[in-house]
Amino acid sequence: MLRLPQFELVQPSTVAEAVRALAECPGALVVAGGTDLVPNLKHELFTPPRVVSLALLAELRGIRRENDGSLVIGAMTPLAEVAESELVRAQAPALAQACSLIAGPQLRSMGTLGGNVMLDTRCQWYNQTYFWRAALGFCMKKDGTECHVVKGGRTCVAAASNDSAPALMTLGASLEIATASGKRTLALDDFWVADGIYNKQVARDEIVTAIRVPATGAGHRGAYGKLRDRGSIDFPLLGVAVRLELDAQDTVAQADVVITALAAQPKRITKVAEALAGTKPGTAAFDAAVEAVGALAHKQCKPLPNIPGDADYRREMVPVYVRRTLQAAARREGPVHHV
Amino acid sequence: MRRMAEYRLEVNGDSLDVSAPDHxxxxxxxxYRLALTGSKQGCDKGDCGACTVLVDGKPWLACLTLARSVVGRRITTIEGLLPAHRANGGSGADPVQAAFDRCGALQCGFCQPGMILSAKALLAKTPQPTRDEMREALSGNLCRCTGYTQIFEAIESAVASELGLKPAARAWGAPPVSCAARKDGGA
Structure with a gap:
């Protein structure tokens, strides 16, 4: 039996009230669906005096299409709803696919897109009970000073494990954030800090209110691939989001590959567009370019023993998942997973 | 003294007053307040699905839900299925519960309330699910006695009995479970 530590629960009915409830209580934490924070609270990774729940904020729920074609997804929209949304599936297939593979059915009806973006980093030395962590020696992310993953390491390498984030990065998405002084927006590409202890540029007293996904055209192709132990429940051992932009002749004009579950932030593979540009899906030239991108990714990604799953195995799976996910995107298929 | 929050939850169609700490x-x-012990406390951290309930008809893990956050929402636990079935004019047990009974879809039974509620959520959305859809819908519920095959057969049997179809063939050449095998519907 895992009990929650004691805290005061505040459930505001407006965003302004929620921001105020956070500002007036240092150390207060936001909870959306609770599927990440509640287990972490049970493991005593956080012991906040106050928890501010966004559960009653109906204004943060729902998916709408703006006049310019961009999608605005309320931060409290359940992951299941994002995965099943016709709008998202048509306009941002990689995001719909990523959300469809997050955890299991119950967790997708509870968990929210904003919550998944704000997911805490994960590490096998961190996501454990207090008893477990105390027995083996605390780590720098919580209660200790050293890193058990990288001996002598000075920076926490706990892994960004949110499936939605790499998909949102390939889509050029941005966050709408409510702060004590008003509102601001932040591109997902500028969201990250290379520090697993807290890897975000969104402060604890700020609230992500919506996720904005720019319009995509007829030539847009996207897919998501996820490696995990089982076909459900598990966090990614590797997550690969891809984007292809085809021109009128169906040849690749632009391409992007972002990989997650490596270290504190997702990794954008470089030189992908150069490798794929000008090739046409279904041709030998495209297949060769896909092979080359897999090799680029293998060279650029070095999984660490931070999350479960053998790091060498995860590295060897990088090119496999990059190739399969690129081919799936080109064929308008996906998601890619092994079960 | 620890401060109690007072609120009201809608559980199985009843409006119930609750007094419990915020956490x-x-x-x-x-x-421990409403004595509805059908929802099981398994891993208590969102891995096993033993605590699955329905919130507004959606499968939901009660162990990760702050109780006060579901005020005003419709909560269904395993205890609510029989009264709801009877209130709708049904006789015997809820068809899914009856099918789990008929097909022996349990060994120790600990995962069963969660399995049945996940199955109810599936059937509400997809009245005639394929095996793959069942696997997906029940993928958040773990059974450590390894009884999955009979659980899928129970769902197929429930669908067959609801729609008046012939039950599907069972694994290992076992004879199909007749929907009329138990006249009492397994109650």
């Missing part, structure tokens, strides 16, 4: 989960309130 209690829905599972704790169901089991």
């Amino acid at each position: 209690w989960t829905l599972l704790e309130v169901l089991r």
Whole structure:
């Protein structure tokens, strides 16, 4: 039996009230669906005096299409709803696919897109009970000073494990954030800090209110691939989001590959567009370019023993998942997973 | 003295007054305040699905839900299925519960309330699911006695009995479970 530590629960009915409830209580934490924070609270990774729940904020729920074609997804929209949304599936297939593979059915009806973006980093030395962590020696992310993953390491390498984030990065998405002084927006590409202890540029007293996904055209192709132990429940051992932009002749004009579950932030593979540009899906030239991108990714990604799953195995799976996910995107298929 | 929050939850069609500390989960309130012990406390951290309930018809893990966050929402636990079935004019047990009974879809039974509620959520959305859809819908519920095959057969049997179809063939050449095998519907 895992009990929650004691805290005061505040459930505001407006965003302004929620921001105020956070500002007036240092150390207060936001909870959306609770599927990440509640287990972490049970493991005593956080012991906040106050928890501010966004559960009653109906204004943060729902998916709408703006006049310019961009999608605005309320931060409290359940992951299941994002995965099943016709709008998202048509306009941002990689995001719909990523959300469809997050955890299991119950967790997708509870968990929210904003919550998944704000997911805490994960590490096998961190996501454990207090008893477990105390027995083996605390780590720098919580209660200790050293890193058990990288001996002598000075920076926490706990892994960004949110499936939605790499998909949102390939889509050029941005966050709408409510702060004590008003509102601001932040591109997902500028969201990250290379520090697993807290890897975000969104402060604890700020609230992500919506996720904005720019319009995509007829030539847009996207897919998501996820490696995990089982076909459900598990966090990614590797997550690969891809984007292809085809021109009128169906040849690749632009391409992007972002990989997650490596270290504190997702990794954008470089030189992908150069490798794929000008090739046409279904041709030998495209297949060769896909092979080359897999090799680029293998060279650029070095999984660490931070999350479960053998790091060498995860590295060897990088090119496999990059190739399969690129081919799936080109064929308008996906998601890619092994079960 | 610890401060109690006073609120009202809608559980199985009843409006129930609750007095519990803020940090209690829905599972704790169901089991230790409302004496609804059908929802099981398994891993208590969102891995096993034993605590699955329905919130507004959606499968939901009670162990990760702050109880006060579901005020005003429709909560269904395993205890609510029979009364709802009878209130709708049904006789015997709820068809899914009856099918789990007929097909022996349990060994120790600990995962069963969660399995049945996940199955109810599936059937509400997809009245005639394929095996793959069942696997997907029940993928958040773990059974450690390894009884999955009979669980899928139970769902197929429930669908067959509801729609008046012939039950599907069972694994290992076992004879199909007749929907009329038990006249009492397994209650």
